[in-house]
Amino acid sequence: MTINVLIPAFNEEKNIGRVILALKKLSLIARIIVIDDGSWDGTANVARRMGVEVISLSPNQGKGAALYQGFKVSNGEIIAFFDADLINLTPGHILDLLLPVIKGEADMTIGVFSKGRLSTDLAQKVAPFLSGQRAFTRSFLENFFNNHREVTALGYGVEVALTLYAEKTGARVVEVPLVNLTHVMKEEKLGFFPGMLARAKMYREIVNSFGNKIKLG
Numbered sequence: 001m002t003i004n005v006l007i008p009a010f011n012e013e014k015n016i017g018r019v020i021l022a023l024k025k026l027s028l029i030a031r032i033i034v035i036d037d038g039s040w041d042g043t044a045n046v047a048r049r050m051g052v053e054v055i056s057l058s059p060n061q062g063k064g065a066a067l068y069q070g071f072k073v074s075n076g077e078i079i080a081f082f083d084a085d086l087i088n089l090t091p092g093h094i095l096d097l098l099l100p101v102i103k104g105e106a107d108m109t110i111g112v113f114s115k116g117r118l119s120t121d122l123a124q125k126v127a128p129f130l131s132g133q134r135a136f137t138r139s140f141l142e143n144f145f146n147n148h149r150e151v152t153a154l155g156y157g158v159e160v161a162l163t164l165y166a167e168k169t170g171a172r173v174v175e176v177p178l179v180n181l182t183h184v185m186k187e188e189k190l191g192f193f194p195g196m197l198a199r200a201k202m203y204r205e206i207v208n209s210f211g212n213k214i215k216l217g
């Protein structure tokens, strides 16, 4: 069973190395594909130096489009998404997320931060459907992108769209707790006010995705 991992990344030079390092420890992952989404920092260089595949998009296209571009070049029977800014990612987390799909028990898994940092745990406890850590059967993801290409314009709305699509199609979804995992928050990456602005943009894209609900299925 071939497994590919997609990492969408926008200006993540300080973070992406940690994530790639954890993924590279698992030989069952055939390909690690970084989608450098128009970064102006050294994200692509860090990824290339670590020996993984890099697709460079220009200009920045948003998370949904980045994941779709990565999916197009992938060939895994199982595809997983990991954000580039995770903190404390271990091979154990990666296996936990993949196992229900490998065992044929899930079409999609959703990784939920647990017992990491209160602020990021809380967000995912309230809204696990936002999580960027996921694994899928290829056929689930193929049907999603092929039948609903419009989701690639939804930016951060892509996870909500995936969750709504799974609901509508009766796909098997398993939530997997990822203990001690957290990520760098927008305000930490960008500073308080730019971080808040980026968060507002993200919420707008998420709300748009809910507005798109009727078309999915």
Ligand SMILES: O=c1ccn([C@@H]2O[C@H](COP(=O)(O)OP(=O)(O)O)[C@@H](O)[C@H]2O)c(=O)[nH]1
Pocket (backbone or CB within 6 Å): 007, 008, 009, 010, 011, 012, 035, 037, 060, 061, 062, 063, 066, 082, 083, 084, 085, 132, 183, 184, 185, 186, 202
């Ligand atoms: O236009 C964008 C915005 C974000 N990302 C990536 O998508 C993931 C999740 O984004 P972010 O960390 O900003 O979201 P948060 O987890 O803070 O909500 C990260 O790997 C980002 O680098 C991307 O590829 N393109």
Ligand SMILES: O=C(O)[C@@H](COP(=O)(O)O)O[C@H]1O[C@H](CO)[C@@H](O)[C@H](O)[C@H]1O
Pocket (backbone or CB within 6 Å): 063, 083, 119, 120, 123, 124, 127, 129, 130, 131, 132, 133, 156, 157, 159, 160, 183, 184, 185, 186, 206
């Ligand atoms: O968990 C959440 O509420 C948001 C925001 O996280 P932070 O408040 O920046 O820790 O992050 C997630 O949501 C985005 C939209 O679904 C995803 O693209 C991110 O991968 C995910 O971390």
